[in-house]
Amino acid sequence: MLTIGQLAAYAGVTQRAVRHYHQIGLLPEPQRDSSGYRSYGAQAVVDLIRIRTLAEAGVPLARVQDLLEAGEEEFAAAVAEIDSRLRAEIRDLQEHRRRIARLAGGDSLALPxxxxxxxxxxxxxxxxxxxxxxxxxxxxxxxxxxxxxxxxxxxxxxxxxxxxxxxxxxxxxxxxxxxxxxxxxxxxxxxxxxxxxxxxxxxxxxxxxxxxxxxxxxxxxxxxxxxxxxxxxxxxxxxxxxxxxxxxxxxxxxxxxxxxxxxxxxxxxxxxxxxxx
Amino acid sequence: MLTIGQLAAYAGVTQRAVRHYHQIGLLPEPQRDSSGYRSYGAQAVVDLIRIRTLAEAGVPLARVQDLLEAGEEEFAAAVAEIDSRLRAEIRDLQEHRRRIARLAGGDSLALPxxxxxxxxxxxxxxxxxxxxxxxxxxxxxxxxxxxxxxxxxxxxxxxxxxxxxxxxxxxxxxxxxxxxxxxxxxxxxxxxxxxxxxxxxxxxxxxxxxxxxxxxxxxxxxxxxxxxxxxxxxxxxxxxxxxxxxxxxxxxxxxxxxxxxxxxxxxxxxxxxxxxx
DNA sequence: TCGAGGGTTGACGCTGCGTCAAGGTCAAGC
DNA sequence: GCTTGACCTTGACGCAGCGTCAACCCTCGA
Known part of the structure; x- marks a missing residue:
């Protein structure tokens, strides 16, 4: 059985993240040992890694559960939607870059x-x-x-x-x-x-x-x-x-x-x- | 003299944003009229527009003040730094897109x-x-x-x-x-x-x-x-x-x-x- | 005089944790 | 048996930039 620190190390995340996932119900709270420590099995490592995989791909935590349980079709649809969100965010940032670039000269602040x-x-x-x-x-x-x-x-x-x-x-x-x-x-x-x-x-x-x-x-x-x-x-x-x-x-x-x-x-x-x- | 709603309308922002800028000290609190309403002059509109211009270009609010007061050189340096931050964020999002794309198939979740x-x-x-x-x-x-x-x-x-x-x-x-x-x-x-x-x-x-x-x-x-x-x-x-x-x-x-x-x-x-x- | 449409402060919500604070637990060395 | 250091626990604030109530006051036109 693993402590939270070991679990986190295996999955490559922080302990705080694991507790956070417990808090939002994304990862079930495991049993506690006699001293109150959380005690995890190997399945928790797998679950956590899969959560992280999605989260690191830009999936909002609130949607991770759905995606993990989704069938192929829903999954594909959700992925498409998330991708378009990412594209939009990238567009926004690129717009920011364009604006920033135009601010090079002093007077141009807010002026055509x-x-x-x-x-x-x-x-x-x-x-x-x-x-x-x-x-x-x-x-x-x-x-x-x-x-x-x-x-x-x-x-x-x-x-x-x-x-x-x-x-x-x-x-x-x-x-x-x-x-x-x-x-x-x-x-x-x-x-x-x-x-x-x-x-x-x-x-x-x-x-x-x-x-x-x-x-x-x-x-x-x-x-x-x-x-x-x-x-x-x-x-x-x-x-x-x-x-x-x-x-x-x-x-x-x-x-x-x-x-x-x-x-x-x-x-x-x-x-x-x-x-x- | 302008009320907060008029000010906000001229500058194209929400009243909430204006109050927020007051709260963080970015825009000075104006005088109040007899009924306690904030009363703005034209200068406030200009100030607010310049703040928005920077903010909409991706400048963190915490740095807007500095930038507005900066000389040409500092300004250019700050702009360069902000631009590189924006580039980094775009890179991250693109990485997210790449990861998301790889999650198309079911088994591939977290697997090479x-x-x-x-x-x-x-x-x-x-x-x-x-x-x-x-x-x-x-x-x-x-x-x-x-x-x-x-x-x-x-x-x-x-x-x-x-x-x-x-x-x-x-x-x-x-x-x-x-x-x-x-x-x-x-x-x-x-x-x-x-x-x-x-x-x-x-x-x-x-x-x-x-x-x-x-x-x-x-x-x-x-x-x-x-x-x-x-x-x-x-x-x-x-x-x-x-x-x-x-x-x-x-x-x-x-x-x-x-x-x-x-x-x-x-x-x-x-x-x-x-x-x- | 009343209702509509201004304004006021205060406080929570959102995202995904980082980072104290103030402890209890465990294994090891003295 | 005691200390030490590395674990663990819960609780709570902080972050960025506001959106969105809530509960209440002010003003103006019909």
Missing amino acids: AEVVAYLDKLRASGASEAMVAGERDAWILIAARWPEKIPAFMADKSAQLDDPRTVRLYLLIGELAAGGMDEAEVTDLDEDRLGEVADLMAEMNEESAQRGDLERQSEEMGDDAFIALMDSFASDSHPMVQRLQELLAERGWTGWSRMERTTSPDTSRAARGVAPG | AEVVAYLDKLRASGASEAMVAGERDAWILIAARWPEKIPAFMADKSAQLDDPRTVRLYLLIGELAAGGMDEAEVTDLDEDRLGEVADLMAEMNEESAQRGDLERQSEEMGDDAFIALMDSFASDSHPMVQRLQELLAERGWTGWSRMERTTSPDTSRAARGVAPG
């Missing part, structure tokens, strides 16, 4: 290739790393919401970067962002830059509107809640955004992620002494 | 091909299914103990099956086994068969001994405990085995799985009136 290309172009145009990171996060959000529209968006944005005014715009914004923009620290230089930025944006919005781009955009991005989220993302990122929104409001524009014309320019700030563009 | 071939030959020689099953289990044990010796063993056994006496032996044993062999039911016919079996075994043992096979066997199978296990396996399987051992003892042989000559024939049963072979 078009956006990565755009960000590279943006960086090349002289935009600061902080700005690129901000854009990246924004596009992560947009790509999650409208993945199918990313190619079109990116074509637009990329074309805009060919306009020197856009480059200038990002440069100015980068400088403003670098400056901190805390309440007390707004310099005259900052004010000048803000004015120029607002002017540029208003000008380019006007052109977009005339091309009908803005209208198209409003239709495509009909999810107001999501737009609000994007706007809050922008204004959370830097206090400058709020200031710019005010300046833009004076120039007849509202919104941020999705610009819209106001019926009448807001002149409240002008009344308070700030000259409109 | 040589043994399956031998069992088929045995079956073809007219042995009963019960006998084949017994042999199969015995060889499962032996293959587990001495896998490397199986080919040689099987060559021997297969050759033995070419001897008509061996076929006769198995036939007789099969008939005896089918009969039950309970104490009260031992018929004269059974006695005759037992005698013939014992004679045949003694005769063939003698020849084996003269060829030196037995000695070689004793050297190769030096594990006495294992031999005792095999013997107990045999005698557990059918009471006939004990009777045969007695008869063989009268003819000068002891053991079962590994036969050895006794120094002097046991004549105790002869003394009690049973005629030796």
Whole structure:
């Protein structure tokens, strides 16, 4: 008669595994000797080896019993099913490998290739790393919401970067962002830059509107809640955004992620002494 | 501001997953609103999407944080390591598929091909299914103990099956086994068969001994405990085995799985009136 | 005001054991 | 007879990544 350790050694498994099989009823509990030790016969070794053979072939323990008792046909069917499960798992892992491989570059985390290309172009145009990171996060959000529209968006944005005014715009914004923009620290230089930025944006919005781009955009991005989220993302990122929104409001524009014309320019700030563009 | 459900929807995950990430500290707990609801900003969506991107690429959650904070070099190294882990898992699963495929036939469970071939030959020689099953289990044990010796063993056994006496032996044993062999039911016919079996075994043992096979066997199978296990396996399987051992003892042989000559024939049963072979 | 559809924490379940913890048992050597 | 070390026992937590109740609170529209 064998102890559990001997049994386990003969079958090439751990004692813990044997106890586990007892616990789940896969291997019957043997008799105990006078001191309470489990006492196994040779049949247990055979049973255990057959269990292990199936388990090591990827059969879930819960199905091992059935398989051992199955006739040829059921057995073949079950084997086929288990094999297809294994194939599916392998497919999943291969998909993981493909995804992992695509994560090689830093920006590509969660971003389609078009956006990565755009960000590279943006960086090349002289935009600061902080700005690129901000854009990246924004596009992560947009790509999650409208993945199918990313190619079109990116074509637009990329074309805009060919306009020197856009480059200038990002440069100015980068400088403003670098400056901190805390309440007390707004310099005259900052004010000048803000004015120029607002002017540029208003000008380019006007052109977009005339091309009908803005209208198209409003239709495509009909999810107001999501737009609000994007706007809050922008204004959370830097206090400058709020200031710019005010300046833009004076120039007849509202919104941020999705610009819209106001019926009448807001002149409240002008009344308070700030000259409109 | 977003509730957990909205956050989860934007990022394409379940609420449970989000709470899980909070629990393991992967995503910081956001502020609560007046009613205790979690209240998320847009940044949380971005963070969550980046976490998911890594997780869906097979990165263990425990490593996601590191990867998100890693520089390019560490990131590349980590990615390489994760990829090799994925490859290893795929290899394991493919190994499982290979094993599963080999389990197509019934006997092959836990048996090398040589043994399956031998069992088929045995079956073809007219042995009963019960006998084949017994042999199969015995060889499962032996293959587990001495896998490397199986080919040689099987060559021997297969050759033995070419001897008509061996076929006769198995036939007789099969008939005896089918009969039950309970104490009260031992018929004269059974006695005759037992005698013939014992004679045949003694005769063939003698020849084996003269060829030196037995000695070689004793050297190769030096594990006495294992031999005792095999013997107990045999005698557990059918009471006939004990009777045969007695008869063989009268003819000068002891053991079962590994036969050895006794120094002097046991004549105790002869003394009690049973005629030796 | 009520019901539907949000949200909250807490806890178990799944897979296949590994790994303590806190002991009792056995064989061997002193 | 005592110690030592290698066995054995049961019980319980841990692991990865959530799914799925349970039991209860909050909010909003009809």
